[in-house]
Amino acid sequence: MINKRVASVTEALQGVRDGMTFMLGGFGLCGIPENSIAELVRLGVKDLTCISNNAGVDDFGLGLLLHKRQIRKMISSYVGENEEFERQMLNGELEVELTPQGTLAEKCRAAQAGIPAFFTPAGYGTEVAEGKETREFNGKMYVMEEAFRADYAIVKAWKGDEAGNLVFKGTARNFNPCMCGAAAITVAEVEELVPVGELEPDQVHIPGIFVQRIFRGEHYEKRIEQRTVRKR
Numbered sequence: 001m002i003n004k005r006v007a008s009v010t011e012a013l014q015g016v017r018d019g020m021t022f023m024l025g026g027f028g029l030c031g032i033p034e035n036s037i038a039e040l041v042r043l044g045v046k047d048l049t050c051i052s053n054n055a056g057v058d059d060f061g062l063g064l065l066l067h068k069r070q071i072r073k074m075i076s077s078y079v080g081e082n083e084e085f086e087r088q089m090l091n092g093e094l095e096v097e098l099t100p101q102g103t104l105a106e107k108c109r110a111a112q113a114g115i116p117a118f119f120t121p122a123g124y125g126t127e128v129a130e131g132k133e134t135r136e137f138n139g140k141m142y143v144m145e146e147a148f149r150a151d152y153a154i155v156k157a158w159k160g161d162e163a164g165n166l167v168f169k170g171t172a173r174n175f176n177p178c179m180c181g182a183a184a185i186t187v188a189e190v191e192e193l194v195p196v197g198e199l200e201p202d203q204v205h206i207p208g209i210f211v212q213r214i215f216r217g218e219h220y221e222k223r224i225e226q227r228t229v230r231k232r
Contacts, residue, residue, distance in 0.1 A: 001196060004164040004214050009039045012187045012213045016040070016152065019072075021049040023108065023148065023179040024062065025155040028054050028081070028225045031172030032061050033156040033189050035217040041068060049073040051148055053104060053175050055085045060223055066094070075148075077101040081225055100128065103145055105175060110147035111182035112210065117146045150183035156217070157206075160190040161199050164208030173205065181210030189217040 006012045013036060022040075026032030037056075040048075041064050048071050055074055056062035065071050066084050073095040079085050088094035099107070100122040110118055119142035123129050133144040155176040158169035166188055168176055180186050193216040 002163040002208065003196075004208065004211060005162040005193065006213050006215045009035045009189065009215060009217070012036070012189070012215045013039050013043070013152075013154075015185070016043060016045055018045050019047045020045070020151040021149065021183075022051065023150045023153040023183055024050060024052040025153075025174065025176035025179050026052065026054070026061070027171065027174035029057065029061055029223045031156050031168070031174050031176055032056070033154045033187075033217075034061075034220055035189050035215075036154045036156075036187060037061060037064060040070070041065060044068070044070070046070045047072045049075065051075045051104075051108075051150060053077050053101065055079045055082045057081050057223075057225060058084050060221070069093075073097065075099060075104070077104045098128075103128075105178055107145055107148045108175065108178040108182045111149065112178060112180065115147055117144055119144050148182060151185065153179040153181070153183035153186040155179055155186065155188050157188055157190045159192040159194065159199070160188055160211075160214050161194050161196050161208070162214070163196045164188065164211030164214050165196075165199055165204045166190070166206040166208075166211065166214075167199060167203050168205050177206050180206045185212045186210055187212070188214045190214060191217060191220065 075097045089096050124141045129143045157166040159167040188211050
Protein backbone atom coordinates (compact mmCIF):
# COMPACT_ATOMS: atom_id res chain seq x y z
CA MET A 1 0.00 0.00 0.00
CA ILE A 2 1.39 3.40 -1.01
CA ASN A 3 1.63 5.71 2.00
CA LYS A 4 3.10 9.20 1.59
CA ARG A 5 1.76 10.52 4.87
CA VAL A 6 4.23 12.22 7.21
CA ALA A 7 3.55 12.99 10.84
CA SER A 8 4.07 16.74 10.82
CA VAL A 9 5.09 19.79 8.84
CA THR A 10 8.57 19.44 10.34
CA GLU A 11 8.95 16.01 8.75
CA ALA A 12 7.35 17.23 5.51
CA LEU A 13 10.02 19.93 5.09
CA GLN A 14 12.95 17.73 6.06
CA GLY A 15 15.92 18.51 3.83
CA VAL A 16 15.11 22.19 3.36
CA ARG A 17 18.22 24.37 3.44
CA ASP A 18 19.50 27.84 2.53
CA GLY A 19 19.53 28.90 -1.11
CA MET A 20 16.75 26.60 -2.31
CA THR A 21 13.99 27.42 -4.79
CA PHE A 22 10.38 26.97 -3.69
CA MET A 23 7.08 27.02 -5.53
CA LEU A 24 4.25 28.00 -3.21
CA GLY A 25 0.62 27.62 -4.23
CA GLY A 26 -2.18 30.09 -3.66
CA PHE A 27 -3.67 33.22 -5.15
CA GLY A 28 -3.45 36.19 -2.84
CA LEU A 29 -4.14 34.58 0.51
CA CYS A 30 -6.53 31.98 -0.91
CA GLY A 31 -5.21 28.43 -0.76
CA ILE A 32 -1.77 29.26 0.58
CA PRO A 33 0.16 26.59 2.55
CA GLU A 34 -0.03 28.43 5.88
CA ASN A 35 1.55 25.69 8.00
CA SER A 36 4.49 25.21 5.67
CA ILE A 37 5.22 28.92 5.42
CA ALA A 38 5.20 29.16 9.22
CA GLU A 39 7.66 26.25 9.36
CA LEU A 40 10.00 27.95 6.88
CA VAL A 41 9.94 31.01 9.15
CA ARG A 42 10.70 28.84 12.19
CA LEU A 43 13.57 27.07 10.42
CA GLY A 44 15.15 30.42 9.57
CA VAL A 45 16.36 29.28 6.14
CA LYS A 46 17.53 32.18 4.01
CA ASP A 47 18.59 33.24 0.51
CA LEU A 48 15.44 31.59 -0.83
CA THR A 49 13.97 31.98 -4.30
CA CYS A 50 10.17 31.88 -4.05
CA ILE A 51 7.90 31.29 -7.04
CA SER A 52 4.37 32.39 -6.21
CA ASN A 53 1.67 34.44 -7.86
CA ASN A 54 1.72 36.88 -4.94
CA ALA A 55 4.05 37.83 -2.12
CA GLY A 56 1.41 37.66 0.61
CA VAL A 57 0.64 40.71 2.73
CA ASP A 58 2.83 42.48 5.27
CA ASP A 59 2.02 40.24 8.22
CA PHE A 60 0.82 37.01 6.63
CA GLY A 61 1.71 34.47 3.97
CA LEU A 62 5.04 35.05 2.26
CA GLY A 63 5.10 38.47 3.90
CA LEU A 64 6.31 36.69 7.05
CA LEU A 65 9.39 35.42 5.19
CA LEU A 66 10.02 38.87 3.72
CA HIS A 67 9.97 40.47 7.16
CA LYS A 68 12.62 38.01 8.31
CA ARG A 69 14.74 38.77 5.20
CA GLN A 70 14.64 35.09 4.26
CA ILE A 71 13.76 35.63 0.59
CA ARG A 72 16.51 36.67 -1.80
CA LYS A 73 14.41 36.55 -4.99
CA MET A 74 10.69 36.63 -5.74
CA ILE A 75 9.25 35.37 -9.03
CA SER A 76 5.65 36.61 -9.13
CA SER A 77 2.99 38.22 -11.28
CA TYR A 78 1.31 40.53 -8.74
CA VAL A 79 2.78 42.02 -5.58
CA GLY A 80 0.69 45.12 -4.94
CA GLU A 81 -0.64 44.15 -1.49
CA ASN A 82 2.71 44.07 0.30
CA GLU A 83 4.38 47.30 1.43
CA GLU A 84 7.44 45.50 2.79
CA PHE A 85 7.92 43.85 -0.59
CA GLU A 86 7.76 47.26 -2.26
CA ARG A 87 10.25 48.75 0.20
CA GLN A 88 12.77 45.94 -0.25
CA MET A 89 12.44 46.00 -4.04
CA LEU A 90 12.88 49.78 -4.33
CA ASN A 91 15.87 49.70 -1.96
CA GLY A 92 17.56 46.95 -3.93
CA GLU A 93 17.32 44.47 -1.05
CA LEU A 94 15.19 41.99 -3.01
CA GLU A 95 15.64 40.58 -6.49
CA VAL A 96 12.32 40.54 -8.34
CA GLU A 97 11.29 38.81 -11.55
CA LEU A 98 7.81 39.89 -12.60
CA THR A 99 6.15 37.39 -14.92
CA PRO A 100 2.80 37.60 -16.75
CA GLN A 101 0.28 35.55 -14.79
CA GLY A 102 -0.54 33.12 -17.59
CA THR A 103 3.16 32.63 -18.29
CA LEU A 104 3.79 31.95 -14.61
CA ALA A 105 1.11 29.26 -14.62
CA GLU A 106 2.41 27.70 -17.85
CA LYS A 107 6.02 27.66 -16.60
CA CYS A 108 4.74 25.61 -13.65
CA ARG A 109 2.63 23.33 -15.85
CA ALA A 110 5.52 22.80 -18.28
CA ALA A 111 7.78 21.76 -15.40
CA GLN A 112 5.05 19.40 -14.20
CA ALA A 113 4.82 17.82 -17.68
CA GLY A 114 8.58 17.59 -18.21
CA ILE A 115 8.53 20.17 -21.02
CA PRO A 116 11.72 22.30 -20.92
CA ALA A 117 10.35 25.38 -22.71
CA PHE A 118 7.45 26.80 -24.70
CA PHE A 119 6.51 29.81 -26.83
CA THR A 120 3.98 32.43 -25.76
CA PRO A 121 2.94 35.80 -27.24
CA ALA A 122 2.71 37.34 -23.75
CA GLY A 123 5.43 39.89 -23.17
CA TYR A 124 6.71 40.20 -26.72
CA GLY A 125 8.04 43.71 -27.36
CA THR A 126 8.36 44.46 -23.64
CA GLU A 127 11.06 44.13 -20.97
CA VAL A 128 9.74 40.62 -20.32
CA ALA A 129 11.22 39.48 -23.64
CA GLU A 130 14.67 41.00 -23.19
CA GLY A 131 17.42 38.44 -23.65
CA LYS A 132 15.00 35.69 -24.67
CA GLU A 133 14.59 33.89 -27.97
CA THR A 134 11.69 35.12 -30.11
CA ARG A 135 10.14 33.44 -33.11
CA GLU A 136 7.35 34.04 -35.58
CA PHE A 137 4.51 31.53 -35.94
CA ASN A 138 1.72 32.14 -38.47
CA GLY A 139 2.54 35.82 -38.69
CA LYS A 140 2.63 36.42 -34.93
CA MET A 141 5.68 36.88 -32.70
CA TYR A 142 6.27 34.71 -29.67
CA VAL A 143 8.71 34.64 -26.76
CA MET A 144 10.38 31.46 -25.61
CA GLU A 145 9.97 30.84 -21.87
CA GLU A 146 11.78 28.10 -19.98
CA ALA A 147 9.98 25.90 -17.47
CA PHE A 148 10.68 26.53 -13.81
CA ARG A 149 13.21 24.44 -11.92
CA ALA A 150 12.51 24.18 -8.20
CA ASP A 151 13.63 22.11 -5.24
CA TYR A 152 10.25 22.04 -3.48
CA ALA A 153 6.66 22.66 -4.56
CA ILE A 154 4.52 23.33 -1.50
CA VAL A 155 0.77 23.26 -2.05
CA LYS A 156 -2.41 23.44 -0.02
CA ALA A 157 -5.43 21.20 -0.71
CA TRP A 158 -8.77 20.76 1.01
CA LYS A 159 -8.65 16.98 1.22
CA GLY A 160 -6.16 14.26 0.42
CA ASP A 161 -5.52 10.60 1.05
CA GLU A 162 -2.42 8.82 2.28
CA ALA A 163 -1.36 8.01 -1.29
CA GLY A 164 -1.16 11.75 -2.07
CA ASN A 165 -4.33 12.10 -4.17
CA LEU A 166 -5.65 15.64 -3.75
CA VAL A 167 -8.98 17.46 -3.89
CA PHE A 168 -9.09 21.27 -4.00
CA LYS A 169 -12.01 23.40 -2.95
CA GLY A 170 -13.39 26.35 -4.90
CA THR A 171 -10.97 29.11 -5.81
CA ALA A 172 -8.26 27.58 -3.61
CA ARG A 173 -7.58 25.37 -6.63
CA ASN A 174 -5.75 28.29 -8.38
CA PHE A 175 -1.98 27.70 -8.81
CA ASN A 176 -1.85 24.67 -6.52
CA PRO A 177 -2.60 21.92 -9.11
CA CYS A 178 -0.09 23.11 -11.71
CA MET A 179 2.67 23.28 -9.09
CA CYS A 180 2.18 19.64 -8.04
CA GLY A 181 4.97 17.55 -9.51
CA ALA A 182 6.73 20.64 -10.88
CA ALA A 183 9.67 20.37 -8.46
CA ALA A 184 12.02 17.71 -7.17
CA ILE A 185 9.78 17.23 -4.10
CA THR A 186 6.11 18.16 -3.78
CA VAL A 187 4.72 18.65 -0.29
CA ALA A 188 0.95 18.84 0.15
CA GLU A 189 -0.71 20.09 3.31
CA VAL A 190 -4.40 19.30 3.62
CA GLU A 191 -7.26 20.11 5.96
CA GLU A 192 -8.58 16.55 5.85
CA LEU A 193 -6.40 13.47 5.44
CA VAL A 194 -8.23 10.20 4.80
CA PRO A 195 -7.20 6.58 4.18
CA VAL A 196 -6.67 5.34 0.63
CA GLY A 197 -9.98 4.38 -0.94
CA GLU A 198 -12.15 7.03 0.70
CA LEU A 199 -11.88 9.48 -2.18
CA GLU A 200 -14.07 8.87 -5.19
CA PRO A 201 -11.79 8.67 -8.25
CA ASP A 202 -13.90 11.27 -10.07
CA GLN A 203 -13.34 13.72 -7.20
CA VAL A 204 -9.55 13.67 -7.45
CA HIS A 205 -8.03 16.76 -9.06
CA ILE A 206 -4.36 15.73 -8.74
CA PRO A 207 -3.24 12.09 -8.62
CA GLY A 208 -0.80 11.03 -5.93
CA ILE A 209 1.99 10.36 -8.43
CA PHE A 210 2.68 14.12 -8.37
CA VAL A 211 3.04 14.23 -4.57
CA GLN A 212 5.91 12.91 -2.43
CA ARG A 213 4.82 14.00 1.06
CA ILE A 214 1.42 14.80 2.56
CA PHE A 215 0.37 15.91 6.04
CA ARG A 216 -2.67 17.24 7.83
CA GLY A 217 -2.35 20.92 8.63
CA GLU A 218 -3.78 22.73 11.64
CA HIS A 219 -5.19 26.11 12.68
CA TYR A 220 -5.88 27.71 9.31
CA GLU A 221 -6.70 31.41 9.52
CA LYS A 222 -7.78 31.77 5.88
CA ARG A 223 -7.49 35.52 5.96
CA ILE A 224 -9.17 37.83 3.47
CA GLU A 225 -6.83 40.36 1.84
CA GLN A 226 -9.37 43.15 1.52
CA ARG A 227 -12.76 43.04 3.13
CA THR A 228 -15.41 45.53 2.08
CA VAL A 229 -18.61 45.68 4.13
CA ARG A 230 -21.76 47.68 3.68
CA LYS A 231 -22.15 50.76 5.85
CA ARG A 232 -25.02 50.56 8.29
